[in-house]
Amino acid sequence: MSGRGGSVLLVALAATASLLVSAPAVVEVETPPPAPVAAPAPPPPLPSLSFDELVSRTESVVVNIDAHRGWSGVAGTGIVLTSDGVTLTNHHVVSGATEITAVSPATGLIYDVAVTGYDRTRDIAVLQLGAAHDLPVADLAEAPPEVGSPVTAFGNADGGGVVVAAPGTVVAHDRNVVVRDSTDGSRHRLTGMLQTDAAIRPGDSGGPLVDAFGVVVGVNTAGSVYRDETEIIGIETGDSPEAYAVPISEALDVLEQVRSGVGSDTVHVGPTPHLGVSVTTARSDSGDRGAEILWVSYDSPAYHAGLETGSVIVDFNGAPVSSTADLEDALGRLRPGDQVRVEWIDETGASHSTDLTLETGPVR
Template structure:
């Protein structure tokens, strides 16, 4: 500080000292933490992962799950558990095998929430905060690659965000569109579905869902393509399921079963009902008298113009509910019956 001096013709006067202001320099920015090595990253992530096996009769699907709570609430893909009569999980942390119950799912966004029976004190995953990773960010996908029962890491980089992609189920060949996906060049494989996509520090940024792979390495794309549901979008579905509030594309609780496979009938360029392609043995549909070639036109008092209408109306019901179903038989005659919806596998 300087002392201020005032001069006059007659005398020299020294003023009182001014107040002294102490200026504290800002602290230096923190030194960025060093990302863990690949081995350290795996040590953080693998204990919070489970490998899943979902079976339907003689067929089975391998997948992966992300542990959200110590008592075994797990996030995975819908397509991993779809159609399964029995699901089991093995914890990478404990090596124990658990029976799995499906709490709910969102088929349109390929997300499912399952519960491991009798689980306790499991390590849980660390979830990344929004916003998600940007293009060029380093990521690593972890999963039950090729169903080998061992959690494998696949490093990569975010290539794009907000991608819409048409995917095909490798089991039943069905196709549907997923929106808002993270795209990376991690080389994920069948069995990785439902596993965590993590950032450089091990926070989960996405749920591995789809990849472009070939049966023969020579058929594989020149650069791997992998797609993941952003963790923020996945957790919105998780919280809706945990609240018990089904609705929209989210189904909560046991899956209702009618016992038919249907397709949409189009006549004159318009949807005219859901034609029955298959009737399951000893199902509510068989008990009602539905047969192959019949066309379902109403369900629970609501018109059915397509297989999508029937699916939406059915999924709004619960096992044990009684509903009236209407259809046209193969002669075109209208038929109705009252049925009790049963419990079936997730779909």
């Protein structure tokens, strides 16, 4: 039986056979066939949950997340997957955070949070809630919901600390969108998204999108998007909201990669390495030419190595750097404590190189 209340038809195939028994000087006797066995009736489909039941079941398997970045912070939501606190959320919820906590709205318990891995390209992060035990866990879908199916988005809407439900339907599968990060204005392309008309709001990011039976089908991710170079203001387009979720199967792929302990080109496993620079892509008439440093953090590896504002990083750990993405990808494959060689060009055009050791830093 599926986790979404679908029924399984069990068909019993009764084979009818004749058994011939013979003996010398005895007439042949034919054993009558067995009586046919009727196939069992399929079980009736599970009834969908009432709204109150859906809220109660889902509230018990989510946490509200506060990710602090110095004096500022971001509110989001997480989906509890294991009784000892393995939790999913969006990468953009925890990116750049120096301190992360989670609160169970069902119990009021507060947990320190460690980020054990993430995939920026799919906007998924895997968390571990400190000292968690005996937590209720979410039921996860084995197949995506059909277009037109009812779904409900749950999350810490507007960072209010209360789990809010936003009902809607599935509009489409496999949508590609460019989303704008509300914290820094950067844009990111997300592929294979599940589109809904649930009114997802800031703070809902990382929360569960569930079907009528309370089974998680996706991770709420975006309600403000750009498409075809046309900005969509807020979460509404036309008469109905427009929102997107990462299908739960995609999120679980990231989880399994993180659990394997081996990173990939897109999935970072373990603590995040820290170089200590903020960069932008340096461009010229001939194209992208490196990662230009906008500022250097005091007392960071980059600071002690002599990198300065206005310099352009052109090679990192033996890999050419032509853009910010190149540098981010190269960093994502490393860990704190790794020693790397950095090559850069200063504002006078002079070339430099040095070896440095990466430190532990916030999720990138």
